[in-house]
Amino acid sequence: MQLFSLFMLVQINIYIYSSERIQEHGETQNVMADIDQPLGMMDSDPPFHETYKTLYASTTETSPNDLHRHTVVEEHELPLIDLSRLCLEDEVEKESCKEEIARAANEWGFFQVINHGISRDILDKMREEQVKVFKQPFYKKCREDKFMNFSAGSYRWGTPTATSLRQLSWSEAFHIPMTDISSFGALNTTFSSSVELFATKVENLAQKLAQILAEKSGHNSTFFQDSLLSTCYLRLNRYPPCPLPLFGLMPHTDSDFLTVLHQDQIGGLQLMKDGKWIAVKPNPEALFINIGDLFQAWSNDRYKSVQHCVVTNWTKERYSAAYFLCPSYETVIESCCKPSVYRRFSFKEYRQQVREDVQNYGHKVGLTRFLV
Numbered sequence: 180m181q182l183f184s185l186f187m188l189v190q191i192n193i194y195i196y197s198s199e200r201i202q203e204h205g206e207t208q209n210v211m212a213d214i215d216q217p218l219g220m221m222d223s224d225p226p227f228h229e230t231y232k233t234l235y236a237s238t239t240e241t242s243p244n245d246l247h248r249h250t251v252v253e254e255h256e257l258p259l260i261d262l263s264r265l266c267l268e269d270e271v272e273k274e275s276c277k278e279e280i281a282r283a284a285n286e287w288g289f290f291q292v293i294n295h296g297i298s299r300d301i302l303d304k305m306r307e308e309q310v311k312v313f314k315q316p317f318y319k320k321c322r323e324d325k326f327m328n329f330s331a332g333s334y335r336w337g338t339p340t341a342t343s344l345r346q347l348s349w350s351e352a353f354h355i356p357m358t359d360i361s362s363f364g365a366l367n368t369t370f371s372s373s374v375e376l377f378a379t380k381v382e383n384l385a386q387k388l389a390q391i392l393a394e395k396s397g398h399n400s401t402f403f404q405d406s407l408l409s410t411c412y413l414r415l416n417r418y419p420p421c422p423l424p425l426f427g428l429m430p431h432t433d434s435d436f437l438t439v440l441h442q443d444q445i446g447g448l449q450l451m452k453d454g455k456w457i458a459v460k461p462n463p464e465a466l467f468i469n470i471g472d473l474f475q476a477w478s479n480d481r482y483k484s485v486q487h488c489v490v491t492n493w494t495k496e497r498y499s500a501a502y503f504l505c506p507s508y509e510t511v512i513e514s515c516c517k518p519s520v521y522r523r524f525s526f527k528e529y530r531q532q533v534r535e536d537v538q539n540y541g542h543k544v545g546l547t548r549f550l551v
Contacts, residue, residue, distance in 0.1 A: 222316065222317055223313065223314050223315060223316060223317060223320075224317065224351075224419050225317055225336040225337060225351050225419075226317070227336075227337060227347075227349060227419075230337060231337065231341065231344070231347060234341060234342075234343060234344050234347065235344070237343070250456070253457060253458070254457070254458040254459070254460050255452070255457045255458070255459065255460060256291075256459075256460045256462070257283075257287060257289050257290050257291045257459060257460075257467065258279065258282075258283040258286075258287060258289075258290040258291070259290070259291050259292075259293065259462070259465065260276065260279050260280055260283065260290055260291070260292050260293070261276070261292075261293050261294050262276070262292050262293070262294050262295050262296070263294035264276040265277075265387075277391050277394065277395055278395065280388065280391055280392065280395070281391070281392060281395035281396070281482075284392055284470050284474075284481075284482040284483070285481055285482055285483060286483075287450075287452065287483070287485070288450070288469060288470045288482070288483035288484055288485035289450055289459070289467065289468065289469045289470075289485065289487070290467075290468050291462055291465035291466065291467050291468070292384075292388075292465060292466055292468060293462075293464050293465050295384055295465075295466050296380065296383075296384065297377075297380045297381065297384065297466070301373075301376055301377055301380060302377070302441055304369075304373045304376075304377075305373050305374065305376075305377040305441070305500060306441075306443065306498060306500075307373075308369060308370045308373040308374065309415050309417075309498055309500060310498060311370070312327065312353070312370060312415070313351065313415075313417040313498075320334050320351075320353075321334060327370065329353065329355060329359065330355075330356065330359055332354070333353050333354050333355060333359075334351070334352075334353055335351070335352050335353075335354060336350065336351035336352070337349075337350075337351075338429065340537060340538070340541045341541075342541060344423075344425060345425075345426075346429065346541065347425055347426065348426055348427060348428050348429050349418065349419065349421045349425045349426065349427050349491050350416060350417065350418045350419070350427045350428055350489070351416075351417050351419070352414055352415060352416045352417070353414070353415040354412060354414050355374070355412060355413045355414070355415070356410070356411075356412045357378060357382070357411040357412055357413065360374060360375055360378045360413060361375075363375045374413065377413075377441075377500065378413050378502065381413075381439045381441075381466070381502040382411065382502060382504075384439055384466070385437050385438075385439050385502060385504040386403060386404070386504070388437060388468060389403040389436060389437050389474075389504060390403055390404075392437075392474065392478070392482060393515075396478050396481050396482075396515055396516075397515070397516070398515045403436070403504075410505040410506065410507060410508060410526070411502070411503060411504055411505050412502075412503050412505070413500065413501070413502050413503075414500070414501045414502075414503065415498075415499075415500050416428075416489075416497075416498065416499045416500070416501065417496060417497070417498055418447065418489060418491055418492070418496060418497040418498075419491075419496050420491070420492060420493060420494050420495060420496055421491035421492070421493065422493060423491075424490065424491065425490075425491050426488055426489065426490060426491070427447060427488075427489035427490060427491045427497065428488055428489040429488060429542075430451075430486045430487070430488040431486065431487070431488070431543060432471065432472055432484045432485065432486055432487075432543070432545055432546075433469065433470075433471035433472065433484065433503065434471060434472050434473070434505075434529065434530065434533055434543075434545075435471035435472070435473060435474075435503040435504055435505045436470075436471050436473045436474045436477070436504045436505065436506070437468065437469070437470060437471055437474055437504045438468065438469045438471060438501055438502065438503050438504070439466055439467075439468055439501065439502045439504075440466065440467040440468070440469070440499060440500070440501045440502075441466055441467075441499060441500045441501075442461065442467065442497070442498070442499040442500075443461070443497060443498050443499065444461045444463055445461070445492055445495050445496070445497040445498075446458065446459075446460070446461050446492075446497075447489045447490050447491065447492060447497050448461075448467070448487065448488075448489055449487060449488050449489070449490060450469075450485055450486065450487040450488075451485050451486040451487070452485070469484075469485070469487065470482045470483055470484050470485070471484050471503070471504075472484045472529070472545055472546050473505075473506065473512055473526065473529070475546060476512050476514065476520075476521045476524075476546055476549065477512055477513070477514065477515055478514075478515060479514040479515060479516050479519060479520050479521075480520050484546070505526065506526050507526065508525065508526050508527035508530070509525060509526075509527065510525065510526050511523055511524070511525050512524055512525070512526065512529070518551075519551055520550065520551060521546065521549045521550060521551060522549055522550070522551050524549050529549070532544075532548050532549075533545070536548070
């Protein structure tokens, strides 16, 4: 069956959007809807089919099995670290836990943590409210300011720079700055209270882990407390079912220091390990942690920011919520030991370079731009 016919199985109503915004690596496009919406816009899914119909038409002879860029070798469990050991009086056990965190950040760039201090009730409530928001009609989600008082551009979906279906991210997301979340209290809704509580907890966890990683690299300073201010954000993701093996999120590295991920049990997260793609086995008790580009540069390559992606599921939707630990735009990233692998650069400079590369080449180049 031709690719175009397969996509006709996806029950997405047709609507032409009015504008789009280019974002970096895995991030997506912003769609501004008109006030008067056709009936089809009551559907909650974005209009992937109509928006990317030229890509479907140009690849109608492509075999569905050829769409993935890579083949997954096998499913793995990431290093599992019990953070309750950090609260023990036994100093040897504490140090052993910290060493495991640093080793995982070096060897994998990813690890999972349990007994992380965030209750199951908080996580379940966050997921429940997240699902409710994404199930709202598409046209409502497009109008963030009137929908949930989000900042303009918070709602994103698809990949505006895609030139083939292999470059299309089949997902939608709300990108919510922590500065917005800090003002949620005035809204007094179950969504705002759930998001604020979740974000506060994962922010504290991210700070704790960053301090441990700084300490184990030989630089126990207040750097992460002093520089991580205004640009941290929460990203709520939904990956709708897709009848073809497309990416839910294109392969990329994160442009932050550290990411804390809460995902459901559907699976789909994959990462690069020893030159091969592996599937990450979901763990209902764990939060997933990964190192970002800035930490790799700051640690002088001691910690690794590795490529990762999300693949779609044929019949099931997937949800996740990720917190990104970022510095202020003026913060200067400088390798913590010599000789430096990377030159000094500001977070603002890094973000600008990423945006330029995505616009010019369709993908993020990343840290290689900043090698000495």
